[in-house]
Amino acid sequence: MGSVRVRKSNEQLFFDFRYKGTRCREYSEFKDTASNRRKMQKVMDRIDAEIKLGTFVYSHYFSDSLNAKKFDEHSNQKRYDQYSDQTPLFEDFSKVWFEENEIRWKRSYKENVEQIIKGYLNKTFGNTKVSYITKAKILQFRASLAKVKNGKKIGLSADRINHIMTIIRMIFTDAADRFDFNNPYQNIKALKVNKTDVEPFSLEEVQLLLKYCPADFRDYYLIRFFTGMRTGEIDGLKWKYVDLKNRLILIRETIVNGREETGKTIESFRDIQMSTPVFEAFLRQKERTGLSLWVFTNREGKTLNHRNVTKRIWYPLLKRCNLNKRRPYQTRHTAATLWLAAGESPEWIARQMGHTTTKMLFQVYSRYVPNLTRQDGSAFETLLSSRLDLNDNRLDI
Numbered sequence: 001m002g003s004v005r006v007r008k009s010n011e012q013l014f015f016d017f018r019y020k021g022t023r024c025r026e027y028s029e030f031k032d033t034a035s036n037r038r039k040m041q042k043v044m045d046r047i048d049a050e051i052k053l054g055t056f057v058y059s060h061y062f063s064d065s066l067n068a069k070k071f072d073e074h075s076n077q078k079r080y081d082q083y084s085d086q087t088p089l090f091e092d093f094s095k096v097w098f099e100e101n102e103i104r105w106k107r108s109y110k111e112n113v114e115q116i117i118k119g120y121l122n123k124t125f126g127n128t129k130v131s132y133i134t135k136a137k138i139l140q141f142r143a144s145l146a147k148v149k150n151g152k153k154i155g156l157s158a159d160r161i162n163h164i165m166t167i168i169r170m171i172f173t174d175a176a177d178r179f180d181f182n183n184p185y186q187n188i189k190a191l192k193v194n195k196t197d198v199e200p201f202s203l204e205e206v207q208l209l210l211k212y213c214p215a216d217f218r219d220y221y222l223i224r225f226f227t228g229m230r231t232g233e234i235d236g237l238k239w240k241y242v243d244l245k246n247r248l249i250l251i252r253e254t255i256v257n258g259r260e261e262t263g264k265t266i267e268s269f270r271d272i273q274m275s276t277p278v279f280e281a282f283l284r285q286k287e288r289t290g291l292s293l294w295v296f297t298n299r300e301g302k303t304l305n306h307r308n309v310t311k312r313i314w315y316p317l318l319k320r321c322n323l324n325k326r327r328p329y330q331t332r333h334t335a336a337t338l339w340l341a342a343g344e345s346p347e348w349i350a351r352q353m354g355h356t357t358t359k360m361l362f363q364v365y366s367r368y369v370p371n372l373t374r375q376d377g378s379a380f381e382t383l384l385s386s387r388l389d390l391n392d393n394r395l396d397i
Contacts, residue, residue: 002048004040006032013040019051019058020071026062046178049096053088055179087179090133090171091126097171108256116167120145130175135184138168142191158191165190199326200334200368201225208321216288217313219281220296221331226278228335228353231328232256233268235304237295242282247274251354255303267354336361337368 002017007027013036014027030036043061050056059068087093094117102110124141125133142165147155156164169185176183201209206225213221224234227249236255243250249272253260262269274282282295289297296304306328314328332353339349346358355361 002044004037004044013037015040015044015047017044017047017051019056019067022067024067026065026067045100049100049178052096053092055086055088087129087131087175087181089126090128090130091122093130093175094121094171097174106256106261107259108261111257112163113167116164120164121168121171130172131179131181133172133184135186135188138172138184138188141168146191158193162190162193198333198364198368199324199330200337200365201323201330203338205321205323206334206338209317209323212320213317214313217309219285222281223278224328224331225334226275226338227272228332228339229272230254230332231306232261235296235306236260238293239286239290239295242295244279244282244286247279248272249274258303258305267356270351270354272352333365336365340365340368 002015004013005016006013011032012027013030013032014025016023016025018024028040030040047056047061058065058071062068088096098114098117102113105113124144125137142161145156145161145164146158155161165188169188172183172185175181210218210222210225220234223229227234229237229249229251232254233251236253237249238253241250241252251268251270251272253262254268255261285295289295292301294301294303298304310328315325318325336349336353339352340346340361346361349361350356350358353361
């Protein structure tokens, strides 16, 4: 890996790297400042990447350097296009692209990208030069992900395919810019994803579930139903983030695949107000796990495994209560609809949920409010019945 260093005699910055077994130093006219170092480091990173890929042309960066003549690369100064034999294999470029970008990603996302590259992309495009991969080949690959056999879809969901295609788009956008060929991903639109209906529980169903829930998980689900916390948020909740004095739950961390991470978005960092039932549930839980780091633990004192809890507790509970099988995430949807039904401010609900705006509340949840309150429109009807005299054809105002 090359570096940006400073010449002590005149405080000028220079590149220091190895190429074809030779140590190369290329001096600049930049003084040693933080801004100049950042600019030169970006160039250095690109040089490192091209050296790894075998596409580095010395004279493209240092045309007047004696090293450029030494490596005799003047004859290879043509720009790269889609027919260039100099572009790297997809597998090689995707590896460099991943290494350059992984520092920006959360660990869970990094693992997901790595799995997509190794499990899908390299198997199809790995041994092909990036400039040789056409739009037709990309569309053919996408079609293969949505396999249909005997009229029945057996492949991946449209949502999952779109996630895979997003990684392809980012890789080709970078490759086309770096090696100057036409991006084959242009004008490829995402697949349409059918909206999944939310299925919140009614207050009566919540009461039924809490009644028949195993005692050691009753407060866990009570808190989920009445706070709207995500699975990773409640499973990763630590006692230091439970403010019993002010009745607040401080959402600062989450658990993803058994590991601690920060929230998904800036809005995920929020303070949830405790209702009285939630406050009392935390007091009971404090007696159980108050000496532990975590609020909810398994018998070994470790964080809950959400897949195990879902399979062992949640689904059997739904079956026992004769309720339709639903994902545990519906507890979050339930909290939103119950808050709306109670007449809470949409802005307040959005903050509790960790949403940036109230748009989702009105688009997704509001249609459930009539089923919960049976009061929608009643205020207007009361106004009309009490103040409108149809016989007199006028309003009593």
